[in-house]
Amino acid sequence: MLSPDTTQNGGTDQRTVRFRGGGFAPKSILWIGPVVFAVILVVWEVGTRLGLISTLTLPHPTDVLGTFADLWRTGLLWEHLLPSISRFLVGSAMGCTAGIAIGILIGLFSHVRAGLVPVVAAIFPIPKIALLPLFIIWFGIGEGSKYALIALGTFTPMVVATYGAVDNVDRTLIRMGQSFSLSWASIVWKVVLPGAMPGIFSGLRVSLAIGIILLVAAEMLGARHGVGAYILEAGSLYDLERLFAGVIILSVLGVTVSFLLGQVERRVLRWRA
Amino acid sequence: MDLLLQNVSHHYGALEVMRDINLEIPAGRIVSIIGPSGCGKSTLLRFIGGLERPTSGQIVQVGEPPAGSLNPLTYVFQDFALLPWRTVEGNISLVLEDHGLSGAKSENIIADVLARTKLSDFRKALPKQLSGGMKQRVAIARALAVNPAVMLMDEPLSALDSQTRELLMDDLIALWARERFTAVYVTHNLQEAVRLGHVIVVLSRRPGTIREIVEIDRPLDERQMGDADLEKVQKQLWTLMREEAAAADQELIHA
Numbered sequence: 234m235l236s237p238d239t240t241q242n243g244g245t246d247q248r249t250v251r252f253r254g255g256g257f258a259p260k261s262i263l264w265i266g267p268v269v270f271a272v273i274l275v276v277w278e279v280g281t282r283l284g285l286i287s288t289l290t291l292p293h294p295t296d297v298l299g300t301f302a303d304l305w306r307t308g309l310l311w312e313h314l315l316p317s318i319s320r321f322l323v324g325s326a327m328g329c330t331a332g333i334a335i336g337i338l339i340g341l342f343s344h345v346r347a348g349l350v351p352v353v354a355a356i357f358p359i360p361k362i363a364l365l366p367l368f369i370i371w372f373g374i375g376e377g378s379k380y381a382l383i384a385l386g387t388f389t390p391m392v393v394a395t396y397g398a399v400d401n402v403d404r405t406l407i408r409m410g411q412s413f414s415l416s417w418a419s420i421v422w423k424v425v426l427p428g429a430m431p432g433i434f435s436g437l438r439v440s441l442a443i444g445i446i447l448l449v450a451a452e453m454l455g456a457r458h459g460v461g462a463y464i465l466e467a468g469s470l471y472d473l474e475r476l477f478a479g480v481i482i483l484s485v486l487g488v489t490v491s492f493l494l495g496q497v498e499r500r501v502l503r504w505r506a
Numbered sequence: 507m508d509l510l511l512q513n514v515s516h517h518y519g520a521l522e523v524m525r526d527i528n529l530e531i532p533a534g535r536i537v538s539i540i541g542p543s544g545c546g547k548s549t550l551l552r553f554i555g556g557l558e559r560p561t562s563g564q565i566v567q568v569g570e571p572p573a574g575s576l577n578p579l580t581y582v583f584q585d586f587a588l589l590p591w592r593t594v595e596g597n598i599s600l601v602l603e604d605h606g607l608s609g610a611k612s613e614n615i616i617a618d619v620l621a622r623t624k625l626s627d628f629r630k631a632l633p634k635q636l637s638g639g640m641k642q643r644v645a646i647a648r649a650l651a652v653n654p655a656v657m658l659m660d661e662p663l664s665a666l667d668s669q670t671r672e673l674l675m676d677d678l679i680a681l682w683a684r685e686r687f688t689a690v691y692v693t694h695n696l697q698e699a700v701r702l703g704h705v706i707v708v709l710s711r712r713p714g715t716i717r718e719i720v721e722i723d724r725p726l727d728e729r730q731m732g733d734a735d736l737e738k739v740q741k742q743l744w745t746l747m748r749e750e751a752a753a754a755d756q757e758l759i760h761a
Contacts, residue, residue, distance in 0.1 A: 409587035412557055413577050413601040413652065423600060427591045504591040504632050 292473040300474040301481065314482065317448060317460045320376065321486075324383025325444035332388040332440065333433060336395020340429070341421065346396070353392050361386040362450045369455060379451040386447040387440040394439065398432020399425060431505065434498045441490050449483065460486075507569045507578065507655040507688070508533050514553060514563035516546065522713040523549065524560070529707060529716065531656065533569075536682065536689040536726075538703030540696060542747060542754035546714040547692045548660050554690060555579040555658045571655035576605050580654035584661040586641040588633045588648075595620070595629045598648045615651050622681065623647040639670035643677070650681075657689040663698060672731065675701055679726050696747075700740045701729055708746055711754040718746055 278294045280286040304310040335353075339346045361382055368378040402425050410420040452461025460482050467475035509531040516524040523546045531537050531554075541547045552558040554565055556579065571578035588597050595616050602612040620626045623643045633641055642662060649657055663671045675698065681687070682702075693699050699706050700722065708718040722739060729736055 405583060405585055405587050406589060408557060409581070409583060412555060412579075412581040413648075415601070415604050419604050423603075424589065427589070430591075504634065 288473075292477055296474045297477045297481070300478045304478060310482075313458050313460050313463045316456075316458045317452065318486075320379050320451070320459065321383065321444055321448045323376075324380045324448070325387045325441055327380060328384035328387030328444070329391050329437060329440055331384070332391025332436075333395050335388075336392045336433075336436075337399060337426070337429070339392065339396040340399025341425070349392075350396075353389055356385075357389040357393070361447060365451060365454055374455045379448075379456070382451045383444050383447045387444045390443060391436050391440045394436020395429065395433055398429035398436070401432060402428035431502055434494070434502065437494060438491065441494065442487065445483065445487055445490070507567055507571045509554060509656060509688075509690075510566040510568055511550075511554070512564050512566060514550070514560045514565070516549065516553075516560045516562075525713040525715045527563070527714070527716055529719075531688065531690055533655075533688050534686045535704040536691055536702050538691045538693060538699035538706045539709060540693060540699045540706060540743065540747070541709030541714060542711045542751040543694060544754055544757065545709045545711050545750075547694075547709055550709075550714070551581075551658050551660050551690060551692045554656075555581055557581075572653070575653045575655050577601065577652035578655040580649045580652055580657055582642070582645050582649050582657060582659045582662045584664050586633075586638075586645045586665070588641055588644055590633050593630050593632055594625060594636075594644050594647075597633070597644060598651050601648055601652050619647040619650045622650060622684075623677070637670070638666045639674055642666065642674060646678075646681070650685075655688060657687055659689055659691045661693055662691075664693065664695065671698070678702060679729075683727050696740045696743050700736050700743070701731075702726065706739075706743065708743060711750045711757065717750070 274294050277286070277291065281288055281291055281293045301310075304313075335349065339349055339353075364385070365378065365382055368381045372378040372381050406424050406428060407420060410424050415423070448459075449461035449464065452459035453465045456462040460479055464476060464479035464483075467473075467479060511527055511529040511531075514524060514527040515522075527550065529537075539547045539550065549558065553560045556565070567578075589600065592600060598616050598619060599612060602615060607615070616629075617626070620629060623646055625640070625643055625647055628636065628640065628644075633644070636644065642665075646662075663674055666674065679702070682689075691699070691702055704722060704726070706720040706722065707716055708720070709715070710717045720739060720743065722736070724733075724735065
């Protein structure tokens with residue numbers, strides 16, 4: 234039966250069992266990403282050089298690079314980037330901190346939940362950009378309205394993610410804490426909060442991405458410096474090279490934020506399998 | 507400290523789950539509670555430790571818990587209930603932190619319980635690095651750390667494979683021989699009940715009542731795997747439970 238040799242077996246058919254497992258297990262293949270980027274850039278460059286793609290619709294990648302180098306050389310890059318980064322940091326820090334705090338209160342107290350969940354549900358779907366004129370009246374044309382826009386935009390998804398995370402903390406761990414007569418504060422601080430961390434981190438990912446989107450929106454209205462203002466100006470002058478340079482700055486900002494968050498997450502959630 | 511259960515009954519809405527349970531849990535003995543699934547044995551254990559309230563009846567402590575007992579009624583859970591973000595020693599120090607012990611004192615307690623459960627080499631390990639048997643030993647060490655008057659064990663070995671279960675039963679017997687702790691041991695496994703129980707309480711199916719209380723005289727440390735007398739008790743218990751278990755099994759289909 235187990236002999237691999239079919240002819241030795243009285244003519245009974247034998248064949249290897251067909252493999253049908255495998256797949257559905259994402260692997261990390263590091264080189265493909267850069268290669269795809271490179272291929273896109275090469276096709277784009279060659280296409281625009283050969284005139285297959287009109288330079289009215291897409292600039293040469295090398296020209297974009299040149300614009301970027303100019304930005305760097307003249308110091309204009311930092312003049313636009315630093316205000317943007319500081320607006321993003323202040324606004325999203327306010328929004329995320331408040332969101333996490335309110336989310337935890339909703340997760341812990343039924344009265345707070347009953348009172349605030351409908352409010353959050355009502356605020357969540359409002360396009361925050363539509364409120365920008367209102368914020369300018371409330372907080373002035375300066376930094377205040379920009380902080381407020383980013384803060385409100387990051388606040389709601391953070392609330393929803395946080396109370397969901399608190400709801401998902403393993404109840405047997407909480408019962409365990411009670412069975413050892415841990416104080417309420419100890420249970421919240423040592424069981425509920427660490428247990429909610431994975432959910433809070435996935436909320437942060439979403440919120441910070443929304444924060445970048447709103448940053449640009451805020452800077453398109455009433456800002457002299459900032460990546461958003463730079464892009465808006467380039468757009469109205471139909472200066473495609475500068476427009477693309479600005480968009481690339483935003484992409485890099487997004488990737489950097491996500492990378493830094495991933496690093497923090499890896500440290501904080503080291504206990505996860 | 508003894509525990510007394512007096513006329514404990516319980517309803518979930520219109521569903522009667524437990525009827526008039528009277529039971530004594532004497533100090534220094536292990537009381538096994540067995541019964542078919544859904545008879546409320548885990549619920550009963552939660553009543554005993556004050557994690558849930560029965561509809562009527564009460565649980566009474568007779569006498570004071572021993573001096574130095576930080577948490578007189580202490581559970582060991584089926585699914586270990588270890589904090590995955592804390593190391594072995596962190597999980598044990600968790601239950602000591604609220605008692606205002608000095609650093610040196612809690613360090614002594616941790617070192618002592620880890621030594622007693624043979625975990626000293628794994629102090630810094632995270633739960634995810636441990637096997638099921640090791641995790642339950644950590645949970646047992648954590649329970650020992652608060653010096654309980656009564657250990658409330660809710661199917662502590664049910665999540666483990668049968669070989670690990672044997673090993674842990676031996677460990678529990680060795681621990682008991684040293685400490686003579688009081689324990690209520692809830693299980694659906696007759697073999698565990700017979701190996702570890704001085705007294706075995708058989709519950710009927712829902713509504714749970716006490717069907718029979720069987721005492722086993724043979725000292726714990728003389729009970730061996732495959733002991734003929736124990737097998738006899740086990741068989742006797744199975745005859746008692748067989749119909750109940752079959753009926754309980756049918757009930758689930760209608761539930």
